[in-house]
Amino acid sequence: MALSGICMALFHKERTGKGQYIDVSMMDGAVTWLYAAASDYFASGKVPERGSNRLDGQFAFYNVYKTKDKKYLTVGASEFKFWKRICELIEKPEWISLHEGSEEVQEKLKQKLTQLFKQENQAYWIELLASEETCVSPVNDIDQIFKDPQVIERELFKEMNHPLAGTIKQIGFPIKFSETQGEIYSHAPILGEHTEEILSKLNYSNDHIEQFRKNGVIGQKLSLNI
Known part of the structure; x- marks a missing residue:
């Protein structure tokens, strides 16, 4: 939020020649992240219940499920094409038409998916589903994150020398530039x-x-x- 405000103020200064004071609070930024729940609340006046909205567990196609090895999968198949492909891959074509089913249908589907995903380890489901257009991904533990091929490819995991601690691990620079690549040039x-x-x-x-x-x-x- 601060960075966005600074960039906008600099742009304003270039256009008008006038600087300005920027007031940014962490609380203000956190409140703006409530846009999905807030829009329902503002429209209806009702306090939303957990698990009652489209993106927090209301539907079977958008949820988190536990696997046999006590790890988790995140399923975000809100678009019908993703849900259809999941049902095909898990050999449950009869579930395809239930994508936007009633509340009762969703509860039954969530129970069935919960039972299904507990039958195999996370790696099995990732191999079956994640390589297809299903919007299924693992919920990674912190050690898995820094072994992820995409994280490694994007250079988000770095090692550097520290004068007291020796070789230490760091999170890499997250923004990529064509001309001025970011780098870690000094230890803490x-x-x-x-x-x-x-x-x-x-x-x-x-x-x-x-x-x-x-x-x-x-x-x-x-x-x-x-």
Whole structure:
């Protein structure tokens, strides 16, 4: 939200020559994510119940299901073509016409899908369904995320050297540019690592810095093999 606001303000400044103050709060941003539930509430005046809306479990085709090995699948087949392909692959053609069925139909379908997906491990269902146009994906644990081929291909997993910890793992830069590729150029700073550099830039002399150190204002000088 802050980044979007800054970009918009810079664009406004280029057009008008006027700067402006930007006020962004995390709460405001979080409230805007309630748009789906809020639109129903504003229209009807009724507080929505969990599992009663299209995208939070009302329909069997848009839900999360547990597998035999206690992992999970996410099914997002809201479009009929995706649901149809799922039913074909799991050999349940009789379910195809039930895509937008009544509440009673959806409850029965959810129970049947719950029982079905528990019969095999997650890997089985991913191999069967995820390579097709079904909108079925695994719900990954954190270790699975960084082994995912797409995550690796997009360079979202990086390793770098740290002067104290050795080789450490990092999340990569998520935005790709054609001319100015983002990269991790430095480790997270160690406590006090840049104290002298910053004080020097603020025009404090070496004598002043040493006096600060003697008086306990700053910590002892770091000795790192960087």
